Amino acid sequence: MFRLSFLLVLLSIPILSGAADSSTNYQEEYQRQALAIYRDTIAMRTALGHGQVPVMAHYLADRFRDGGFDDDDIHVLPYELPNGEDVASLVVRWRGDASSGKRPILFAAHMDVVDALPTDWARDPFTLIEEDGYFFGRGTGDDKFGTTILTATFIRMKAEGFVPNRDLIIAFSGDEETDMLTIEDLASTHRALIDAEFALNADAGGGALGTDFSPIAYQVQAAEKTYVDFELVVKNPGGHSSRPRADNAIYELADALTKIRDYQFPVRHNDITLAYFAQRSMTEEGELGAAMRSFAEDPGNPKASAVLARSPSQVGITRTTCVATMLAAGHAINALPQTATANINCRIFPGISVTEVEAKLKEVIGNNEIEIRLTYKPKSAPASPLREDVIDAVTKAVKKLNGDMPIIPYMSTGATDGRALRSAGIPTYGTTGSFSRAEDSFAHGLNERVLVSSFYGALEHWKLVIQELAGQSP
Numbered sequence: 001m002f003r004l005s006f007l008l009v010l011l012s013i014p015i016l017s018g019a020a021d022s023s024t025n026y027q028e029e030y031q032r033q034a035l036a037i038y039r040d041t042i043a044m045r046t047a048l049g050h051g052q053v054p055v056m057a058h059y060l061a062d063r064f065r066d067g068g069f070d071d072d073d074i075h076v077l078p079y080e081l082p083n084g085e086d087v088a089s090l091v092v093r094w095r096g097d098a099s100s101g102k103r104p105i106l107f108a109a110h111m112d113v114v115d116a117l118p119t120d121w122a123r124d125p126f127t128l129i130e131e132d133g134y135f136f137g138r139g140t141g142d143d144k145f146g147t148t149i150l151t152a153t154f155i156r157m158k159a160e161g162f163v164p165n166r167d168l169i170i171a172f173s174g175d176e177e178t179d180m181l182t183i184e185d186l187a188s189t190h191r192a193l194i195d196a197e198f199a200l201n202a203d204a205g206g207g208a209l210g211t212d213f214s215p216i217a218y219q220v221q222a223a224e225k226t227y228v229d230f231e232l233v234v235k236n237p238g239g240h241s242s243r244p245r246a247d248n249a250i251y252e253l254a255d256a257l258t259k260i261r262d263y264q265f266p267v268r269h270n271d272i273t274l275a276y277f278a279q280r281s282m283t284e285e286g287e288l289g290a291a292m293r294s295f296a297e298d299p300g301n302p303k304a305s306a307v308l309a310r311s312p313s314q315v316g317i318t319r320t321t322c323v324a325t326m327l328a329a330g331h332a333i334n335a336l337p338q339t340a341t342a343n344i345n346c347r348i349f350p351g352i353s354v355t356e357v358e359a360k361l362k363e364v365i366g367n368n369e370i371e372i373r374l375t376y377k378p379k380s381a382p383a384s385p386l387r388e389d390v391i392d393a394v395t396k397a398v399k400k401l402n403g404d405m406p407i408i409p410y411m412s413t414g415a416t417d418g419r420a421l422r423s424a425g426i427p428t429y430g431t432t433g434s435f436s437r438a439e440d441s442f443a444h445g446l447n448e449r450v451l452v453s454s455f456y457g458a459l460e461h462w463k464l465v466i467q468e469l470a471g472q473s474p
Helices: 029-042 053-066 144-159 181-188 249-262 271-280 286-297 302-309 354-365 388-402 418-423 452-470
Strands: 074-080 086-094 105-110 129-131 134-136 168-173 198-201 206-209 215-224 226-235 321-329 339-348 371-374 407-412 428-430 435-437 449-451
Touching: 029 053, 029 144, 029 452, 053 074, 053 086, 053 144, 053 168, 074 181, 086 144, 086 181, 105 144, 105 418, 134 452, 144 168, 144 452, 168 181, 181 418, 198 418, 215 271, 215 388, 215 418, 226 249, 226 354, 249 321, 249 339, 249 354, 271 286, 271 407, 286 302, 339 354, 354 371, 388 407, 388 452, 418 428, 435 449, 435 452, 449 452
Parallel strands: 105 168, 105 198, 198 428, 206 435, 215 407
Antiparallel strands: 074 086, 086 168, 129 134, 134 449, 206 215, 215 428, 226 339, 226 371, 321 339
16 A cells, blocks of 8 residues: 655645654644554554454444444444454444435445564564654554544544534454455445445555655555466376376476466456556656556557556556466375466456356366366455546545645555445445555565654545535535
8 A cells, every 4th residue: 555745734735745754743632642543553463363353443442432423323343253263343433414415435444454473573563663754563554554544533523523414434344454254244244334325445545655755646446356266286196206107297287387377368448447547657657658658548559558568567457367376296206296286366357257267267278187276265346436526535635735646546456345345336445545655665564664744644634535525515
């Protein structure tokens, strides 16, 4: 995810900062409260196996109660994972005056994190540490940034007397980093609590900064590819390695993998990817920028798609991709292999079925003796239509705080809770309200960090977005 950098956000002029900002510059009550929530929740090891997700859910529920939200509108929903661990989701409804006649807006984020081993980090990952203009800690970006900013913004705006013209609903899930079962539970079992016209997901999207901290662009996620794993399995009688056979499980598997490597799925596009390339071309120079521009104008341009296919960061936006990620074979160094297996990870373009991809892999391999097993239950969802009100609200907030820049809708090649919401019929748009530099992206890795100015800037961003989407008409 990208994170946003601001300085003096209360001014309406775009003044950007580098990494020299400090939390001591932000002493308003809502800013200090946001930092306290951030610090307290970073300290909770909400990774799988540590049992801290329910603790965080109840902690945040108490913050909403303290902020004046009705207890009847605060729901901590327990959920037992397949491994027997208890996690939870949190749903909070801020009741509006219904003057708009519109359905609610859902605000999504997740409380769990990828685990971090303190022995591997230069700093304690479960202590929020401020250093050289950054906040360090597991979840500072993914996604206790989102849960903190949304919680603090709701509490702040309620304290300021803001009354939304429609209901606003918080939905924080508890296992986004693993099986995403809690968001599916919310979208099915508890649909009445979270049903909405559309959702804003604070776990995707955001802005990019250059190395010098200058803003480049802001992205809004509107689609995700389908994640699928296939296992290729080759069986063979085997035998003694001193008596080689004409058929060999490892060689047969290698031949199949070579064919998959050499095959390219057909080029695909939708309104989101065309808009993405049209906007991205404004910020990308050279051959790649020219290809983006050409593809946006004519997605059937083979030269443009070939250039994009050579870019690891762009190829997945133009087509389905399948790639080998794991191998296993043999049982002894002096025996012919009886079994050889490989995992093929596919990211499928929206609108393409899993069965279609599986059939194509079988055709490409051309060997009926090789078994293809589906090892991960596919979870797909349609792209969300580009809503003018959402794009306008985000654009106005970004422009007011940071000046003009491209606002780029995009399709994610990864996965978030937005997939389950879209699948359930709730159009979802990823926007964090933050900017970051590419070299500061450490989500899931060591020394995860967020710019201090980005944290406080996002508080202003979300207030502006909510005012635009749910404020009273002049």
